Amino acid sequence: MISREVCQRVLSKAVSTGADYAELFAENTVNHSINMIASKVDAIKDGVIAGAAIRVYKGLRSVMASTVDTSEAGLLRCAEQAAEALGQGTAEIDIVLKERIFGDIHPVKIVPSSIGNKEKVAILKEGYFAAKDYDQSITQVSGTLMDVDHNILIANSEGIYAQDRQVRTRIAINAVADKGDGAQTGSCAPGRRMGLEMFDFIDPKNVGIHAAKQAVTMAGAGYCPAGVMPVAIDNGFGGVIFHEACGHSLEASSVAYGRSQFVGKLGQKIANEKVTAIDDGTIANAWGSINVDDEGTPAQKNVLIENGVLKSYMIDKMGGRRMGMASTGNARRQSYAYTPTSRMTNTYIAAGEDKNEDIIASIEYGLYAKEMGGGSVNPVTGEFNFSVNEGYMVRNGKICEPVRGASLVGKGSEVIQNIDMVGTDLDMGQGMCGSSSGSVPTNVGQPLIRVSTITVGGR
Amino acid sequence: MDFNAFKEAVIAKCAELGITEYELYYQNAESTSIGAFQHEINQFTCSTEGGVCFRCIYGGKMGYASTEDLSAQQAASVVEKAVDNASCLEAEEQVFLCEGGQEYQPLEDRSYPLPGTEEIISTVLATQDKLYQADPAVIDGSQTQGVAERSEIAIYNSKGLDLHSVTTLSGLIAVAVVTNGQEMANDYQIKLEKLDTIDTDALTKKAAATAKQKLGGDVAPTGQYPVVFDPEAMSDLLQTFSGIFSSEAAQKGLSKLADKEGQVIASEVVTLVDDPFHKSNPGARNFDAEGSPTYCKNVIENGVFNTLLYNLKTAAVAGKKTTGNASKPGYAGAVGISPFTMYIAPGSVSEDELVAQAGEGVYINSLGGLHAGADPISGDFSLQSSGFMIRGGKKAEYVKSFTVAGNFYEMLKNIKTVASNLEMPGMSGFGSPSVLVEGLSVAGK
Numbered sequence: 021m022i023s024r025e026v027c028q029r030v031l032s033k034a035v036s037t038g039a040d041y042a043e044l045f046a047e048n049t050v051n052h053s054i055n056m057i058a059s060k061v062d063a064i065k066d067g068v069i070a071g072a073a074i075r076v077y078k079g080l081r082s083v084m085a086s087t088v089d090t091s092e093a094g095l096l097r098c099a100e101q102a103a104e105a106l107g108q109g110t111a112e113i114d115i116v117l118k119e120r121i122f123g124d125i126h127p128v129k130i131v132p133s134s135i136g137n138k139e140k141v142a143i144l145k146e147g148y149f150a151a152k153d154y155d156q157s158i159t160q161v162s163g164t165l166m167d168v169d170h171n172i173l174i175a176n177s178e179g180i181y182a183q184d185r186q187v188r189t190r191i192a193i194n195a196v197a198d199k200g201d202g203a204q205t206g207s208c209a210p211g212r213r214m215g216l217e218m219f220d221f222i223d224p225k226n227v228g229i230h231a232a233k234q235a236v237t238m239a240g241a242g243y244c245p246a247g248v249m250p251v252a253i254d255n256g257f258g259g260v261i262f263h264e265a266c267g268h269s270l271e272a273s274s275v276a277y278g279r280s281q282f283v284g285k286l287g288q289k290i291a292n293e294k295v296t297a298i299d300d301g302t303i304a305n306a307w308g309s310i311n312v313d314d315e316g317t318p319a320q321k322n323v324l325i326e327n328g329v330l331k332s333y334m335i336d337k338m339g340g341r342r343m344g345m346a347s348t349g350n351a352r353r354q355s356y357a358y359t360p361t362s363r364m365t366n367t368y369i370a371a372g373e374d375k376n377e378d379i380i381a382s383i384e385y386g387l388y389a390k391e392m393g394g395g396s397v398n399p400v401t402g403e404f405n406f407s408v409n410e411g412y413m414v415r416n417g418k419i420c421e422p423v424r425g426a427s428l429v430g431k432g433s434e435v436i437q438n439i440d441m442v443g444t445d446l447d448m449g450q451g452m453c454g455s456s457s458g459s460v461p462t463n464v465g466q467p468l469i470r471v472s473t474i475t476v477g478g479r
Numbered sequence: 480m481d482f483n484a485f486k487e488a489v490i491a492k493c494a495e496l497g498i499t500e501y502e503l504y505y506q507n508a509e510s511t512s513i514g515a516f517q518h519e520i521n522q523f524t525c526s527t528e529g530g531v532c533f534r535c536i537y538g539g540k541m542g543y544a545s546t547e548d549l550s551a552q553q554a555a556s557v558v559e560k561a562v563d564n565a566s567c568l569e570a571e572e573q574v575f576l577c578e579g580g581q582e583y584q585p586l587e588d589r590s591y592p593l594p595g596t597e598e599i600i601s602t603v604l605a606t607q608d609k610l611y612q613a614d615p616a617v618i619d620g621s622q623t624q625g626v627a628e629r630s631e632i633a634i635y636n637s638k639g640l641d642l643h644s645v646t647t648l649s650g651l652i653a654v655a656v657v658t659n660g661q662e663m664a665n666d667y668q669i670k671l672e673k674l675d676t677i678d679t680d681a682l683t684k685k686a687a688a689t690a691k692q693k694l695g696g697d698v699a700p701t702g703q704y705p706v707v708f709d710p711e712a713m714s715d716l717l718q719t720f721s722g723i724f725s726s727e728a729a730q731k732g733l734s735k736l737a738d739k740e741g742q743v744i745a746s747e748v749v750t751l752v753d754d755p756f757h758k759s760n761p762g763a764r765n766f767d768a769e770g771s772p773t774y775c776k777n778v779i780e781n782g783v784f785n786t787l788l789y790n791l792k793t794a795a796v797a798g799k800k801t802t803g804n805a806s807k808p809g810y811a812g813a814v815g816i817s818p819f820t821m822y823i824a825p826g827s828v829s830e831d832e833l834v835a836q837a838g839e840g841v842y843i844n845s846l847g848g849l850h851a852g853a854d855p856i857s858g859d860f861s862l863q864s865s866g867f868m869i870r871g872g873k874k875a876e877y878v879k880s881f882t883v884a885g886n887f888y889e890m891l892k893n894i895k896t897v898a899s900n901l902e903m904p905g906m907s908g909f910g911s912p913s914v915l916v917e918g919l920s921v922a923g924k
Contacts, residue, residue: 427851
């Protein structure tokens, strides 16, 4: 994208007023999406995102300037803007860039941009009509097939000059069913950091059927009762509980600034001893995986909590400066226009030893959350919420009728103490996580778990 | 190249390919954001972001392609891609580009000279100091941010449309983090106006006091209660469910308001306004995302549903005129529908009287998880909440970590009273006074 020589000149300009660190991040991203609704292909969009951002640090101060002009003149102007904003001073460091090649641990067999619309439409239709034709109560289906080819270049004053190409593919089917007592929705949206070979093992039909089945089940359901009760949360996207209740509060963007419930708790027991939680950006072809983070640090597997004891935070370079700790390869940004900060990659509760049947059998009266929706958290207080897309009442150790409209709320530091049974069947689900550095792809995951007591919002 | 040169290159490419109906939508934003942590500036960002979206009608279908790279190569590429994309579409609705030469309601120029870097830095540092002075409970983690942004939108099409709009905004965000020794709480307050007119004493005191209010507090008891939503909570709820007023959602069976125009859908105390010219909206414009003229309308008037919101395509499907509500989620997005500034018109009673009417109930001033716990299609919601118990007609103790559940369509009919305290919080473009709603479910302890 931008030559090493140009990067060297731009970074030299960036440090000209005394910065102790400078970084150039450039991006060229090609987005493609196909949408269907009312059984027709309704919209197809192509988009190119192209720009660059320069960041400089001096101590604990950071400046970022971004531009859509990636010519050398444009980049030099951007560097000058950043250098001026940092203040008055003279250059204190030399810029010597050495090219580095990060191994690609996420091979791509069928690059989506090399495939025409017709073939992609055919894939989407398979999933779409599997949902549409699933049941007579299905009143509407919408579907999207999207692919992203995200090319980044990172050069910094530590000498790194590296590029990475991140290809992602995702299909999403949303179904609406109505049996006469109100419309209910179901959805399924698997994605991978790979090309269209994703459909070699994810059958689009199953995606459609999954979404439709959920909508049809919930359309027949009554409202979830409100109250405090034990809840079993199933694997896959159920892992959103850890992501919200705990994950965000372990990001340096909260911890380094004293805005987290877990500040100063390293080495302490913060969770039930059954809980081991991991953030791993290195899982081959997983949705939240990276070869290298957006600051040029290689992706890592970080054990966050081991048998209930807090072992690590997720740290970016600036967070690390404040905390006196090294980056953990978690710096991420949606695009060049966002300042990167510490974010999750693939975050999950590791498999435990409890059997699924024992977990359900242990609940006399409670909720089984088969599929979770999204959620949010305030990392300062740890108060979180998330919705249950598909829930069932549990009575006397048996899964009973489906219930709609449930949500779970609580406080992160309390709920992770209350995860007192952890199953064996770890699985992941895909999401887009929104925070100050924009929307980034993340995996959440866990086996079936039991939360001994939590507030269930319903009616 | 700049937008005008890019435009000429696109026009030439269209001529070459025989494309006669097309549009270019250009958006560019230059923004500065400066933040303080403890008593120093720790974060400074200046960014330029934007691009061009090209749309064209080919074979009766609308193809899209967008780019941030305004090069000759991309000018040719967006035309080719949009044509290719159009040729694979199946939707049968007729598509339109906006006619040129229409009349637009005059809109006074609201842009103002933006503060320079020095002014933002000095205001942010002074405000940050005031945040610490506002209350002894305020601790590190508290933050002040100053922002200034100039954004520009231009729409040009082959039917003689050539529109341009520049908007500016500046403002301050104060985040107070407080502690009582056992736990922490936080609150943020935003004020968008010229920096030198912002009352930073009031802003910082409100952030600190509101954060402090959230310390301690118990979980609300489970039950059915009358609920008062404060302006912020009600605005959030209105924003979350605003999609139900879209004719596109209605035509696709995703809103229950299809075929309800002219019927009673809300309590008679409810009047819902969409005003593209509202003074609180820094992005006020007299044209929408397709270039159609915008105007103020009552979407609901005394409980009667006057109109869905339309763009050119959905209006044609319904045999109506566009209401000037075409919108785009960013320059690259497909044209959809949304309100400009939507608010519930104020009633005549004070908030205190409203709370007195509630008698025994719950006052909610904060809702969480709106993107997840609310389903715009069914209208069902179950949302994380905090606020106060109402006892004997007065606000009593602080309560948190409970949920409020109900259905938005039913709730519109169960709004008993609307207070007079209309506010347009934040920069979302939604507003409301406090409202009293009968019979919602609260889940707590």
